[in-house]
Amino acid sequence: xxxxxxxxxxxVKITQTNAKLAQVxxxxxxxxxxxxxxxxxxxxxxxxxxxxxxxxxxxxIGTEELAHMEIVSSIIYQLTKDLSIEEIQKAGFDKxxxxxxxxxxxxxxxxxxxxxxxxxxxxxxxxxLHEDMAAEQKARTTYDNILRLVKDPEIADPIRFLRxxxxxxxxxxxxxxxxxxxxxxxxxxxxFNPEFDMSADCGCxxx
Amino acid sequence: MTNxxxxxxxxxxxxxxxxxxxxAKLFLDTHPDNQEALAYFHExxxxxxxxxxxxxxxxxxxxxxxxxxxxxxxxxxxxEPWPWQExxx
Numbered sequence: 368x369x370x371x372x373x374x375x376x377x378x379v380k381i382t383q384t385n386a387k388l389a390q391v392x393x394x395x396x397x398x399x400x401x402x403x404x405x406x407x408x409x410x411x412x413x414x415x416x417x418x419x420x421x422x423x424x425x426x427x428i429g430t431e432e433l434a435h436m437e438i439v440s441s442i443i444y445q446l447t448k449d450l451s452i453e454e455i456q457k458a459g460f461d462k463x464x465x466x467x468x469x470x471x472x473x474x475x476x477x478x479x480x481x482x483x484x485x486x487x488x489x490x491x492x493x494x495x496l497h498e499d500m501a502a503e504q505k506a507r508t509t510y511d512n513i514l515r516l517v518k519d520p521e522i523a524d525p526i527r528f529l530r531x532x533x534x535x536x537x538x539x540x541x542x543x544x545x546x547x548x549x550x551x552x553x554x555x556x557x558x559f560n561p562e563f564d565m566s567a568d569c570g571c572x573x574x
Numbered sequence: 575m576t577n578x579x580x581x582x583x584x585x586x587x588x589x590x591x592x593x594x595x596x597x598a599k600l601f602l603d604t605h606p607d608n609q610e611a612l613a614y615f616h617e618x619x620x621x622x623x624x625x626x627x628x629x630x631x632x633x634x635x636x637x638x639x640x641x642x643x644x645x646x647x648x649x650x651x652x653x654e655p656w657p658w659q660e661x662x663x
Contacts, residue, residue, distance in 0.1 A: 370639070371638075372636055373635070373654065373657060374662075376589075376593070376596070379658070420606065424604060427599055427600055427603055428600065440658065444658050445658065536600075539601070539604055
């Protein structure tokens with residue numbers, strides 16, 4: 368269950384369109400390290416997660432990523448709002464325009480459509496949390512790359528907010544990994560998979 | 575007499591206190607026994623709920639749960655701009 372809140376987690380007010388930048392920033396909507404993949408990753412992984420702290424963090428970060436997707440989408444929308452056909456052609460936005468006009472569609476900056484293969488839901492908490500920590504760092508790098516291309520403070524400001532959240536999420540996933548390991552055999556974290564091997568004394572059931 | 579808050583300021587306040595709630599919530603997921611964080615969460619959660627009610631009263635609801643009964647016979651949720659639009663939140 369989700370409830371919509373009619374505001375952005377961080378405000379976006381862009382007064383100057385820029386289709387070229389929109390095409391680049393689009394990667395954080397539907398690209399390999401974008402917010403859509405992030406949200407789907409965590410919201411898919413949480414069902415079989417045996418530790419309640421981690422189920423909570425996957426649910427709450429997965430939800431926040433939906434809000435981040437809305438921020439990125441709002442940036443793209445405002446950067447391409449009311450573009451003329453001349454502006455579209457000049458910015459090289461014509462290849463996107465021909466399939467989607469000025470609507471939002473999840474693809475990478477290079478034009479690859481969004482795909483579920485951008486993330487894994489592996490069913491092993493150590494494996495999944497390593498992926499989640501890597502994903503936050505990959506998104507942080509992408510925002511750093513975007514910030515090198517952006518000069519307009521109206522665009523850079525919300526991008527910096529999103530970048531900072533990647534760092535916080537990385538921290539929370541790191542703590543989650545520690546919680547998982549605290550519940551496992553410290554001599555061999557991989558002795559069994561607590562999402563699958565339900566031995567009676569594994570201590571991995573929801574406490 | 576009503577003390578109508580400025581829309582822009584109230585919205586900014588909602589963003590500020592909501593962020594505090596969002597961030598404390600994630601921290602509490604992995605530190606569920608942290609008393610300082612618990613107190614912080616409850617303080618900002620109260621401020622947020624109050625601000626959302628205030629906003630709904632003067633400028634229309636941001637969530638379906640803060641919809642207030644008014645003399646209007648029309649569904650007003652669709653009237654206020656969406657967050658990505660000009661004048662939106």
